[in-house]
Amino acid sequence: MISKIKFLNYFLFFMIIIQSCSFDDNTIEYQEQLVVFASINAGFPVFDTVFVSRTAEVGESVDSEDLYIEDANVKLINMADSSELNFYSVGNGRYYPVDLSMQNIDSVASYWLNYIISSGTTYRLVVSHDGDSVIAQTSVPEKIVISPIDMPDYECPDGSSEPVSTVNVNNLDNLTFEQMALLYQNPLQYIESNNINVDSLKFRIGDCYTKSFASLPLFAVDFNEDDYNTIQIISYALESDKVDLEPYDDINQNGIYDEGEQFSDRNRNGIRDSCYINLIYSDEKGLFDNDSLEYNRLSDIWKNPLKRGSVDGTWKGNSPYRNNPWLWNADTAPSPIMWLYFDYYGHYMMTYKSTSDSYFNYFRGDPVGQNIYLLPDSNFEGGLGVFYSSSSSSFIVKIIQPNS
Numbered sequence: 001m002i003s004k005i006k007f008l009n010y011f012l013f014f015m016i017i018i019q020s021c022s023f024d025d026n027t028i029e030y031q032e033q034l035v036v037f038a039s040i041n042a043g044f045p046v047f048d049t050v051f052v053s054r055t056a057e058v059g060e061s062v063d064s065e066d067l068y069i070e071d072a073n074v075k076l077i078n079m080a081d082s083s084e085l086n087f088y089s090v091g092n093g094r095y096y097p098v099d100l101s102m103q104n105i106d107s108v109a110s111y112w113l114n115y116i117i118s119s120g121t122t123y124r125l126v127v128s129h130d131g132d133s134v135i136a137q138t139s140v141p142e143k144i145v146i147s148p149i150d151m152p153d154y155e156c157p158d159g160s161s162e163p164v165s166t167v168n169v170n171n172l173d174n175l176t177f178e179q180m181a182l183l184y185q186n187p188l189q190y191i192e193s194n195n196i197n198v199d200s201l202k203f204r205i206g207d208c209y210t211k212s213f214a215s216l217p218l219f220a221v222d223f224n225e226d227d228y229n230t231i232q233i234i235s236y237a238l239e240s241d242k243v244d245l246e247p248y249d250d251i252n253q254n255g256i257y258d259e260g261e262q263f264s265d266r267n268r269n270g271i272r273d274s275c276y277i278n279l280i281y282s283d284e285k286g287l288f289d290n291d292s293l294e295y296n297r298l299s300d301i302w303k304n305p306l307k308r309g310s311v312d313g314t315w316k317g318n319s320p321y322r323n324n325p326w327l328w329n330a331d332t333a334p335s336p337i338m339w340l341y342f343d344y345y346g347h348y349m350m351t352y353k354s355t356s357d358s359y360f361n362y363f364r365g366d367p368v369g370q371n372i373y374l375l376p377d378s379n380f381e382g383g384l385g386v387f388y389s390s391s392s393s394s395f396i397v398k399i400i401q402p403n404s
C-alpha cells in the first residue's frame with residue numbers, strides 16, 4: 001500500500017513538472033510592421049540618414065530592395081521646445097533632412113544646419129506610412145568628459161619596463177560646430193593654421209609593443225564611466241589616403257632608388273610603383289625591420305586581415321589597406337590605447353562616444369547578432385528598429401614612425 005502511495009506521489013510530482021515545462025505552441029499570426037533605424041549626435045545637426053522599410057513574412061519571396069519605403073512621412077521633434085525637423089526621401093529607404101528643392105545654401109543652413117542636437121534633451125521620431133505610425137524617443141546623453149591620465153610603467157615580456165606616455169586629449173574641447181566642420185574639411189591645414197597642440201607618439205613593433213591586445217599602451221584616457229552604459233571609441237586616420245612610391249632598401253645610401261635595390265612590393269605586381277605610404281605594414285620579406293616580420297600575421301589575428309583593392313589596371317589593384325575608421329567598445333576607465341587602434345601613420349581623430357539607453361537595450365541581448373531567434377529590444381511603439389542618441393568628445397593625436 002505504501003509503495004502505491006509513493007508511486008502516486010511520484011506520478012503527481014512528475015505531471016506537475018511536465019505541466020510547468022510545457023511550451024505554448026500556439027501559432028502567432030504575422031502582422032506587417034514598419035522597421036526604422038535612426039540616430040542623432042549631440043552638438044551637431046542630423047548627419048545620419050533615417051532608414052525606413054517593412055518586415056517580410058518568413059515564407060515571403062521578396063528582394064530586400066522591395067522592402068524599402070520611399071513615401072513615408074518622417075519627422076523629428078525636440079520635446080523641450082517643440083521644434084520640428086522634417087526628413088525627405090533620398091532613395092533606397094533612406095531619409096535626410098535636406099529637401100532637394102532647396103536651391104541655395106542659405107535655405108539649407110537656416111533649416112537644417114541650425115537644428116543642433118542638444119545634450120540632456122529628449123527627442124521624438126515619428127514615422128508614418130499608409131495610415132500606420134511608429135514613434136520612438138531618445139534622451140541625448142550629457143557630453144562625455146575625457147581626460148589624460150598617468151599610467152604606471154609597463155612590464156615587457158623580457159622583464160624590462162617601458163613608460164606609458166601621457167597625451168593631450170582635450171585639444172578640440174572648445175571648438176564650435178562650425179569650427180569642427182572646417183576641421184573635417186581639411187584637417188591638416190586647420191590644425192596647422194589654428195596652432196592646435198597635437199602630441200606625437202612613435203609606433204614601435206616588437207614583443208613589448210605589438211604582441212597581443214594587452215601590449216604596451218601608447219597612452220590612456222580616463223572618462224566618467226559610471227554615467228553611461230555604452231562607450232564607443234572611434235579611431236579615424238586622417239592621412240590614410242596619402243600616396244607615394246613603395247619604400248625601398250637604399251643600399252648605397254644615395255637617397256635614390258637604383259635598379260636592383262629591393263623594394264616593398266605591396267601590390268605584388270613586380271614593379272616599384274605607388275602605394276598607401278602611411279599604412280602600418282610589415283614587408284613580407286622583412287627587408288627593413290626584422291622585428292616587423294610577425295606584424296602582419298599578428299594584426300590579422302587580433303584584427304581583420306588586410307584588405308586588398310580590386311584589379312582596375314592601376315597601382316591600386318591588389319594594394320593592401322585596412323578599414324578606416326575603426327570602432328571599439330570600452331568597458332571600464334581608464335581605457336588603455338594600444339597598437340590595435342592604429343593602422344596608419346599620421347594624424348588621428350580619436351572620438352569617445354557615449355550612447356543612450358535605447359542603444360544599450362537594443363544590443364545587449366545579442367550584441368553580435370548571432371542568435372536569429374532573439375528579437376532585439378526595439379524602442380519603437382508599433383514597429384521595429386531603434387532610435388538612439390549619442391554624445392561625444394574628440395581629440396587629435398599623431399602616430400609617427402619609430403625612426404622619425
